[in-house]
Amino acid sequence: MTTSGDVATANNKQVILRDYVTGFPKESDLIFNDTTVDLMIPEGSKSVLVKNLYLSCDPYMRIRMGKPDPATAALAQPYKPGEPIYGFAVSKVIDSGNPDYSKGDLLWGVVGWEEYSVINPTVSHFKIQHTDVPLSYYTGLLGMPGMTAYAGFYEICSPKKGETVFVSAASGAVGQLVGQFAKIMGCYVVGSAGSKEKVDLLKNKFGFDEAFNYKEEQDLNAALKRCFPEGIDIYFENVGGKMLDEVLLNMKLHGRIAVCGMISQYNLEDQEGVHNLATVIYKRIRIQGFVVSDFFDKYYNFMDFVLPYIREGKITYVEDVVEGFENGPSALIGLFHGKNVGKQLIAVARE
Amino acid sequence: MTTSGDVATANNKQVILRDYVTGFPKESDLIFNDTTVDLMIPEGSKSVLVKNLYLSCDPYMRIRMGKPDPATAALAQPYKPGEPIYGFAVSKVIDSGNPDYSKGDLLWGVVGWEEYSVINPTVSHFKIQHTDVPLSYYTGLLGMPGMTAYAGFYEICSPKKGETVFVSAASGAVGQLVGQFAKIMGCYVVGSAGSKEKVDLLKNKFGFDEAFNYKEEQDLNAALKRCFPEGIDIYFENVGGKMLDEVLLNMKLHGRIAVCGMISQYNLEDQEGVHNLATVIYKRIRIQGFVVSDFFDKYYNFMDFVLPYIREGKITYVEDVVEGFENGPSALIGLFHGKNVGKQLIAVARE
Incomplete structure (x- = not known):
């Protein structure tokens, strides 16, 4: 962390889509980009600054890597070449201009593949209320895949x-x-x-x-x-x-x-x-x-249903956790070769 | 009509499947067979003797012409080579051992491709109650296709x-x-x-x-x-x-x-x-x-729904009527070449 004027900044590595992908994605399709991020939300902004802890690797992300296609547009717009890819993640609030979010809150939802993101939470961002279960579960069992x-x-x-x-x-x-x-x-x-x-x-x-x-x-x-x-x-x-x-x-x-x-x-x-x-x-x-x-309005019903089973040990979950942001692209690509055993995710930071 | 002992008989032409069909059916796959039929149901039998007036040509009949196949068995068993094919028809009761059917009743349902059939009515046979509409409609608009x-x-x-x-x-x-x-x-x-x-x-x-x-x-x-x-x-x-x-x-x-x-x-x-x-x-x-x-239990609801539209001229129906039993096979085969214009049926007899 450094300071720039009055505002502290941090290095913020990102994963960028080089160009639209044809066939199987390769590691060279995803390139790293070094940026910095202000660690404070500007006065008047309603955005939320989060630190990304766990990034989720999901098969549908391949669809976003392809060229714009009317057939898939109803599901997902493509990533933009030259910009960071994005996906589901577990994140921690660092600073917030949004009254619904406070520093230290944990949430899951869509963020860029980067160490820090500035987001404007939508109906696809959920506050994490239960931390007696592994936090990484919110990329899988307790998140979008679950x-x-x-x-x-x-x-x-x-x-x-x-x-x-x-x-x-x-x-x-x-x-x-x-x-x-x-x-x-x-x-x-x-x-x-x-x-x-x-x-x-x-x-x-x-x-x-x-x-x-x-x-x-x-x-x-x-x-x-x-x-x-x-x-x-x-x-x-x-x-x-x-x-x-x-x-x-x-x-x-x-x-x-x-x-x-x-x-x-x-x-x-x-x-x-x-x-x-x-x-x-x-x-x-x-x-x-x-x-x-289409079913995210039932997320809290799902939580009420599934948490007791997890706590009683009646539902179990296997994760394939890759350590370190720098290993993200290969983990994501490995998904399409079946390399993962269980839910593939990337531990970017533990807190 | 002739008499054999005390019982009147009639000639009863049938259409027989020569052998299982591969590819497009040909007229030579369907052969005529001359038989005779007793025009009276034997004492004690609960069967019903019907004269077939209109035979329906329907695309699913092609599935019955193929070899036995576990994939299609759930829909329809194949016709047996050497035996008459069968399908939906409008028929008139000639004699009946079944107390629910009387001479002169009209019905629609599955019968053999023949001039007369002896049937045991099932849930797929329906008595015709409305004759202010063309009788042939019970092979189409008011029958199985409808x-x-x-x-x-x-x-x-x-x-x-x-x-x-x-x-x-x-x-x-x-x-x-x-x-x-x-x-x-x-x-x-x-x-x-x-x-x-x-x-x-x-x-x-x-x-x-x-x-x-x-x-x-x-x-x-x-x-x-x-x-x-x-x-x-x-x-x-x-x-x-x-x-x-x-x-x-x-x-x-x-x-x-x-x-x-x-x-x-x-x-x-x-x-x-x-x-x-x-x-x-x-x-x-x-x-x-x-x-x-699977929906035949709703047939009379359908009749209540559709009859007023027909009587008011708000629903119309186009039939492609081929005259004569002997033209049945070519009409059926024509279906798979799109020769029919509207509902394909065969007028075997008018009464």
């Missing part, structure tokens, strides 16, 4: 006790929770993931009834039939492409598919074709896309 | 006044009604069809706001953008494939796609891939497959 699992499973999947549930990318930030919610509901739950270590987590830590490594299955249809001899009532879709095609063949009558994400498709120039869609007629299937921000 | 349009539009599409609606195969048995229902609801409605004649019908007879000939559009995406500059709230899907892919790009936020049929796919060995499914996330789209038989 709310995604909650809204997606309970609001979109219409689950009933005894139903069969399949979750892809099941050890990820959202999937591991969907599986645990489904078990709480009394469902039979199977997950797919991309390594033996992840499959072990699903079975031994998150309580999935079955799990398989999709990379080791010669025939996904056969794997699904092995795990679901009677078929699938609910598919929580995180990956898209080939997996969706095979799942369609294994759905039960009146099955539901909640489409949360399609990470297998985000880096492809040409999206894979899904061939078995006529099944939605034969089996009266509902496919429903959703975006978590 | 009920399909009613359930699909009102139950699945969740329509609201002022919304934008797109209907493919819009001059067909179901599509022409969906368009008229949507206009009654106060929606803006556009239809696609495969000839100038059909497009003219849509605009000039059924009251669609716009219509286009998909075979003459170089770029379906551009055609949809021209007709829906603000996007589509509701897509009533009858065709699948390429059209669905382009529609996905033109849906509005929270749009709904009711999947009634995918006639473009039924004759293909390999189904076309649909590439733009990730749009369901970005735009929070619901895709819902449905099958009319």
Whole structure:
């Protein structure tokens, strides 16, 4: 920290998008930028200065790295080349011109990928009220991904006790929770993931009834039939492409598919074709896309629901924490190669 | 009519499936069989002998012509090679061992493709109570296709006044009604069809706001953008494939796609891939497959709804009536080449 005139300043490293990304993002697509930040909000401003503690790496961020596209505009505008990328984070208030926020408050919501941010809180910024749980959980279990699992499973999947549930990318930030919610509901739950270590987590830590490594299955249809001899009532879709095609063949009558994400498709120039869609007629299937921000008004209901389970140890959460802002880009990019085990986040600062 | 012992008999021509069909069905896949039928139900039997007046040609019948397939089994079992095919029809009771049916009663429901059938009525057979409307309407407007349009539009599409609606195969048995229902609801409605004649019908007879000939559009995406500059709230899907892919790009936020049929796919060995499914996330789209038989308990509600509109001339219906049982196979096959203009049916006998 230095002072410039009367105002203290600090170095503020940022991560900048070099240019729109085509195909898989590379570390060279994200460049560091050294700036400084005034550590005080100017008189009269209603903004809030925060120090960013934990940055969240989420698959949808890939969509923001691409060129402007009318198809994706309804979800997310692209990042601007030459400017910092942004995403969900846990932050601490350093100074505030906003009467609702005071120095020392903790919050989660969207900030730039930088050490300090000046924000104007929106309906997508939430004050953190419970600190008896790990603060980093507000990037995952208690933040956007947790709310995604909650809204997606309970609001979109219409689950009933005894139903069969399949979750892809099941050890990820959202999937591991969907599986645990489904078990709480009394469902039979199977997950797919991309390594033996992840499959072990699903079975031994998150309580999935079955799990398989999709990379080791010669025939996904056969794997699904092995795990679901009677078929699938609910598919929580995180990956898209080939997996969706095979799942369609294994759905039960009146099955539901909640489409949360399609990470297998985000880096492809040409999206894979899904061939078995006529099944939605034969089996009266509902496919429903959703975006978590439409459900943010239910966030405190979610907290009331989930906190007791966490405190009783009935819901657990696995994080993949990378230390240091300088390791952020590689962690984010690793997500698209399945390198993370559990929720990927970056610990920028502990306080 | 002849007599055999004490029982009168009649010639009873049937249409038999030669063998499971691959690709587009040909006339040689359907062969005639000459049989005779007793014109009296034996003592003690609860069956009903009917004379078939109008046979309905419906796209789903192609699914029954294929090999047994676990994917389609939930909708329909295949026809058996060497046995008569069957489908919806309007029939007249000749003799009955069932106390609910009397000689002279008219009914619609599933019968064999033959001049006379012995049936055991199920929940999918309905007595015809109103004969001030054309009897043939019970194969279309007042039968299975009408009920399909009613359930699909009102139950699945969740329509609201002022919304934008797109209907493919819009001059067909179901599509022409969906368009008229949507206009009654106060929606803006556009239809696609495969000839100038059909497009003219849509605009000039059924009251669609716009219509286009998909075979003459170089770029379906551009055609949809021209007709829906603000996007589509509701897509009533009858065709699948390429059209669905382009529609996905033109849906509005929270749009709904009711999947009634995918006639473009039924004759293909390999189904076309649909590439733009990730749009369901970005735009929070619901895709819902449905099958009319799940809604047959609402048939009499539908009749109460639709009959006044017909009597007041506010709903109209175009039929493509082929005369004579012997022309049945070519009419059915013509459906898959879009030869029919309006609801395809066969007049086997007038009474």
